[in-house]
Amino acid sequence: MTILDRMRRAAARRGTQTGLRFEDRRFTLADVEGGSNAAARVLKAYGVGKGDRVVVCTATCLEGVLAHLGALKLGAISVPANPDYKDAELGWILEDAAPKVVVADAPRIERCRRLAASSVEVVLEIDRGERAALAAEGPRCHPFYQAVRKASVHPVDELVWDDDPAMIVYTSGTTGRAKGARLTHGNLAANIEGLLEAFAWTADDRLVLALPLFHVHGLCVGLHGALVSGCETRLLARFDAEEVRAVLEREQATLFLGVPTMYARLAALAGEETVELPSMRLFVSGSAPLPVPVAEAFERAYGHRVLERYGMTETLITLAQRADGPRTYGTVGTPVAGIETRVVAEDGRVLGPDEAGELQVRGTSVGPGYWNADEATAASRTDDGWFRTGDLATIDAAGEHRIVGRSREMILSGGMNVYPREVEDVLLAHEDVAEAAVYGVPDDDLGEAVAAAVVARAGASIDPDG
Ligand code: AMP
Numbered sequence: 001m002t003i004l005d006r007m008r009r010a011a012a013r014r015g016t017q018t019g020l021r022f023e024d025r026r027f028t029l030a031d032v033e034g035g036s037n038a039a040a041r042v043l044k045a046y047g048v049g050k051g052d053r054v055v056v057c058t059a060t061c062l063e064g065v066l067a068h069l070g071a072l073k074l075g076a077i078s079v080p081a082n083p084d085y086k087d088a089e090l091g092w093i094l095e096d097a098a099p100k101v102v103v104a105d106a107p108r109i110e111r112c113r114r115l116a117a118s119s120v121e122v123v124l125e126i127d128r129g130e131r132a133a134l135a136a137e138g139p140r141c142h143p144f145y146q147a148v149r150k151a152s153v154h155p156v157d158e159l160v161w162d163d164d165p166a167m168i169v170y171t172s173g174t175t176g177r178a179k180g181a182r183l184t185h186g187n188l189a190a191n192i193e194g195l196l197e198a199f200a201w202t203a204d205d206r207l208v209l210a211l212p213l214f215h216v217h218g219l220c221v222g223l224h225g226a227l228v229s230g231c232e233t234r235l236l237a238r239f240d241a242e243e244v245r246a247v248l249e250r251e252q253a254t255l256f257l258g259v260p261t262m263y264a265r266l267a268a269l270a271g272e273e274t275v276e277l278p279s280m281r282l283f284v285s286g287s288a289p290l291p292v293p294v295a296e297a298f299e300r301a302y303g304h305r306v307l308e309r310y311g312m313t314e315t316l317i318t319l320a321q322r323a324d325g326p327r328t329y330g331t332v333g334t335p336v337a338g339i340e341t342r343v344v345a346e347d348g349r350v351l352g353p354d355e356a357g358e359l360q361v362r363g364t365s366v367g368p369g370y371w372n373a374d375e376a377t378a379a380s381r382t383d384d385g386w387f388r389t390g391d392l393a394t395i396d397a398a399g400e401h402r403i404v405g406r407s408r409e410m411i412l413s414g415g416m417n418v419y420p421r422e423v424e425d426v427l428l429a430h431e432d433v434a435e436a437a438v439y440g441v442p443d444d445d446l447g448e449a450v451a452a453a454v455v456a457r458a459g460a461s462i463d464p465d466g
Contacts, residue, residue, distance in 0.1 A: 002160060002185045003192055003224050004073055008033055010230030014203060019227065022062050022235040029230055032065070034153030039063075039070025041151040042144060046101050046122045050075035050158050053097045053168065057081040057090065057112055058105040060213050060237045063126045063145050065223060067103040068213075072166055072185075075158035076100075079168045079180070080214035083108055089178065091115040093170050096180060096372055103144055106132040113138030162186030168371045169216055171313040180371030181314040183220070190364030191220055191316035192228050194336030198309065199255070199282060200323035203230035206279070207255045208247055210236040210262070216313050217287050222257050231255075241265040245275065252279040260290045261435075263298045263306060268434065268457070270301035282307055282323055289403055289421050292329045293428040308332050310403060314380070315387055316365040319401050330425075331400045338364035341401065342386065343393055356419075358407050359393035360386035392419065411440035413448050427452055432460035 007029075011019075015030035027035065048054055054071040056078060058064040071078040079097045081090060083105070090111065094102070098119040104112045106127045113123050116139050124144035125131060134141055160166075166188050168180040195201070207226050211218030213235075226233040234251055236243065239262050248256060263285055283302070285295075286309045295306050309320035310332035318341065321333035335341050342350050343357040351357045366387050369377030380388055392405045405419035412418075420438035427436035435455040443449035456462045 001189065002162075003188050003228055004069070004157065004160075004185075006189070006192070007069075007227045008155075010203065010228060014230050017203070017230065018232045019230075020062060020065065020233050020235055022060070023237075025062060027062055029227070032069070032227060035062075035066045035148060036069035036073060037153050037155050038148045038151035039066040039144075040073040040156050041070075042124070042147040043067070043070050043076065043101060044074055044156060045147075045151075046124070046142070048074055048076050048100050050160075051165065052076045052101075053079050053099040055079045055081050055094060055097060055099040055102045055112075056104075056214075057083055057085075057102065057108050058126050059083050059107075060235055061105065061126065062235075063128075063148065064103070064105075064213060066148060067124075067126065067144065068219070069227075072160075073155070073157045075160045075164060077165050077168055079170075080219060081170070082212070082214045087111065087115060092177060093180075094120065096170075097168055102139075106130075109141065110134060110138075113141065160185050162189070163368075167220075169313045179373050179376055181367055182369060182371050183216075183316070183367045187316060187365050187367050188220060188224060190338050192224055194338060194365065195221060195225055195309070195317050195320065196229055198317075198320040198322050198333075198336055199225075199284060199307065201225055201229045201231065201255065205229065205231035205255045205281070206251060206253045207231055207233045207257070208236065208244060208251065208253045209233055209257060210239040210244055211257060211259070212238075215287075216311070216316060217257070217259070220316055221286075221311075239265075241269040245269060248277055248280060253277075254279055254281040255284070256280070256282075257284045257286075259287045260285055260294055261288075263290065264294045264435070267294060267297040267301050273301065275302050277302060277304075280304060284309060286311060286317070289424075290329075291425050291428045293425065295329045310391075310401070312389060314367050314370075315361055315389070316367075318361045318363070318365065328400060331402050333401065334399045335361075335363070335401075336365075339366075341393075341395070343395055344382075344386075348382075353397045354394050356392050356394050356404050359389045359391045359401070359403070361389060362386045411438075411448050411450055413440070413443070413446045413450055418450055423450060423452065427454060432457050432462055434458070 011029040011033035019029040020027045095117045103124045166185045167183045170178040209222040311317035319332045423438040434457040440448035441451045
């Protein structure tokens with residue numbers, strides 16, 4: 001069953017329940033279902049069909065969600081684009097994805113038209129309010145919001161299969177130009193299956209989602225999970241620690257998904273205070289390593305042990321701690337349903353417990369490869385079909401995984417492998433340090449020496465020589 005089928009089922013069961021809230025607007029689950037059907041009709045009217053790409057380039061807004069879901073319903077490929085992309089990045093995505101239609105909000109519409117490659121016929125302006133002033137040249141531009149309001153809310157879905165492409169998500173990785181990671185309908189469904197179980201996510205949850213919706217964390221974990229579970233979601237356009245803390249309290253939230261920086265900021269906001277959030281059930285962290293000192297500071301202030309999960313754009317969520325299981329700081333749990341992992345040495349040997357090597361994964365949420373980049377796809381796989389994450393990990397005897405660094409980020413100093421993550425954890429344990437990044441610098445003696453950039457905590461001053 002696709003996520004679309006499951007969202008429809010949730011809407012049929014609890015249609016009048018609030019689905020998404022954003023600013024002063026509220027969509028019930030039935031509104032999301034009907035609105036995305038209408039969005040599909042509008043896209044179809046502009047020629048979008050199965051396999052066509054639809055780039056969605058907008059700040060967080062409800063119509064952006066409808067455009068994304070509408071594209072999926074047509075069997076088209078949704079391509080989220082970071083609204084803060086500079087011209088070079090946005091231009092590259094428009095060229096590489098060659099979308100039939102671009103959906104953008106007013107601040108981006110003219111840039112999208114200017115940068116749109118020749119394949120783009122139509123740009124749809126998503127805003128409800130005044131239309132942006134447009135230059136004469138460039139692709140045709142039509143209103144999206146008004147058309148969606150007028151369109152029928154009855155389904156127009158194309159039949160899609162598990163192997164059919166659903167999304168292309170651009171990811172820069174550590175080298176070169178952004179590559180479009182392809183994700184199928186089967187990948188999206190498997191991902192949701194795994195994480196609903198890991199987070200024990202149900203229709204009774206109230207989620208606060210302050211993650212951007214152009215990245216898989218916000219979109220494929222947060223939004224898809226919310227709509228499939230049928231829970232109520234408060235969308236926030238951006239993360240602001242004070243606002244999030246107030247919203248968690250006011251809205252009796254039960255679930256929050258964040259990145260480590262959010263936890264660091266929430267912990268800093270609380271300081272020595274203890275924050276009571278009686279309705280909260282679960283805080284989840286992912287997208288980057290959650291430093292142990294940050295997790296500890298957060299737990300001291302908020303009384304919650306953050307659940308950590310690990311994933312990538314190319315594979316979606318592959319490892320997670322469990323809502324009802326043990327949570328050891330510094331670990332990212334065990335494989336979610338449908339995923340297998342192994343840790344491999346540079347010579348291809350599969351390593352045993354506690355030995356560090358490259359983490360490789362395979363299974364149902366792992367995407368089929370990159371768009372227009374067969375070489376990169378081939379390089380990302382082993383001969384026997386495992387996806388090479390490029391992350392260094394260990395697996396202990398109990399199956400708990402630890403991410404110890406990026407393979408390309410490992411610092412080789414005097415023949416010793418130094419994992420930036422471990423040094424960063426030490427630096428972050430210092431009371432005057434708010435943020436730390438550790439990297440290698442060339443060194444005549446050691447080959448590479450370990451260097452760190454640190455941000456001092458407010459009010460503290462750090463003496464580099466001290
Ligand atoms: P992205 O494709 O932008 O989501 O980035 C994926 C990368 O984020 C992974 O390859 C890891 O390097 C990193 N990452 C994601 N989750 C975690 C985690 N829980 N711990 C450590 N690194 C993580």
